[in-house]
Amino acid sequence: MFRAVFEKWRMDAIAVENGEAALTVLERKSFDLLVLDLNLPGMDGFWLAEEIDNRWPNCGVKRPALGTFGPERRPPAMPRSGNQRPHL
Numbered sequence: 001m002f003r004a005v006f007e008k009w010r011m012d013a014i015a016v017e018n019g020e021a022a023l024t025v026l027e028r029k030s031f032d033l034l035v036l037d038l039n040l041p042g043m044d045g046f047w048l049a050e051e052i053d054n055r056w057p058n059c060g061v062k063r064p065a066l067g068t069f070g071p072e073r074r075p076p077a078m079p080r081s082g083n084q085r086p087h088l
Helices: 002-008 019-028 045-055
Strands: none
Touching (some): 019 045
16 A cells, blocks of 8 residues: 555666565665564564664665554564554
């Protein structure tokens, strides 16, 4: 969904299937904005954000995070970095 919006605004956009794939892309390309899905399969968006902080601590990229949690799935603990804070 976001990819189509960004492309409509003539912005380059890349979509990946999971956190591990995102890290692979980030090793080859830099970005101004990353939209993180908190519910990514495998490495979720919380842990992806922490791994980005660990690998590229001074990258300065903006990372809004999105996700939904039903009563059967509660969000995991926030990463130690504290950069990603949930907003309800």
